[in-house]
Amino acid sequence: MARWTGEWLPGAREASGVDDGQNQRWRGERLGLPESGPGSIAAGGRRLVGLLIDLALASLLTSLFIQPQFADAAVMESYNLWSVVVWAVITMVPVSFFGFTPGMAVVGIRVARLDGGSMVGLWRAVVRGALTFVILPAALRNVDGRSLLDRATGTAVLRLR
Numbered sequence: 001m002a003r004w005t006g007e008w009l010p011g012a013r014e015a016s017g018v019d020d021g022q023n024q025r026w027r028g029e030r031l032g033l034p035e036s037g038p039g040s041i042a043a044g045g046r047r048l049v050g051l052l053i054d055l056a057l058a059s060l061l062t063s064l065f066i067q068p069q070f071a072d073a074a075v076m077e078s079y080n081l082w083s084v085v086v087w088a089v090i091t092m093v094p095v096s097f098f099g100f101t102p103g104m105a106v107v108g109i110r111v112a113r114l115d116g117g118s119m120v121g122l123w124r125a126v127v128r129g130a131l132t133f134v135i136l137p138a139a140l141r142n143v144d145g146r147s148l149l150d151r152a153t154g155t156a157v158l159r160l161r
Contacts, residue, residue, distance in 0.1 A: 027145035031114060031156065041145040042109040042157040051132070053103030058087035088129055096125035100160075108160040115154060124153040 024030055028041040062083040069075040091101050099120050100110040111120050111128070120128075128149050131137040137148035150156055 024143055027143070028156070031144060033156070033158070038159055038161055040159050042159050044141065046107045046109050047157055050101065050103035050107045050109060053106050054091055054101050055087060057102055058083050058090055061086050091132070092125040092129045095120050095128065096122045109157050110160055111155050112158050113155055120155060124155060127153050128155070
């Protein structure tokens with residue numbers, strides 16, 4: 001159990017005998033990633049801005065087909081449901097094939113597999129999307145700057161520029 005909780009519960013790492021990252025000089029060093037520039041671990045701010053851009057894009061695309069009517073709860077329920085579906089599509093499909101969403105492309109980050117694979121793949125993209133929707137797994141990070149969804153899928157979010 002310490003293997004799973006050791007990254008955010010104090011004392012659990014020491015009890016498990018796992019390196020706690022104290023000797024690590026920068027995020028991603030243990031993964032063989034550079035300290036800064038292209039290929040380094042993306043900061044949380046870029047990830048958040050990319051997500052917000054994707055959410056806004058999903059809302060705008062949904063507005064092309066369903067006009068939001070704030071006074072009508074039934075229309076807004078449908079609008080919100082379709083916005084989530086559009087967000088899932090613009091998140092999961094591009095990530096599985098290209099490694100980034102439209103929002104990620106704007107802020108200059110991408111998802112990369114740590115095993116060296118060229119494509120993230122559909123199952124990883126679906127798991128990442130589902131865990132991002134829950135929010136908490138995307139917000140909890142370890143010393144390498146990787147979230148729970150990154151660790152669950154064997155990926156990392158890296159800077160492009």
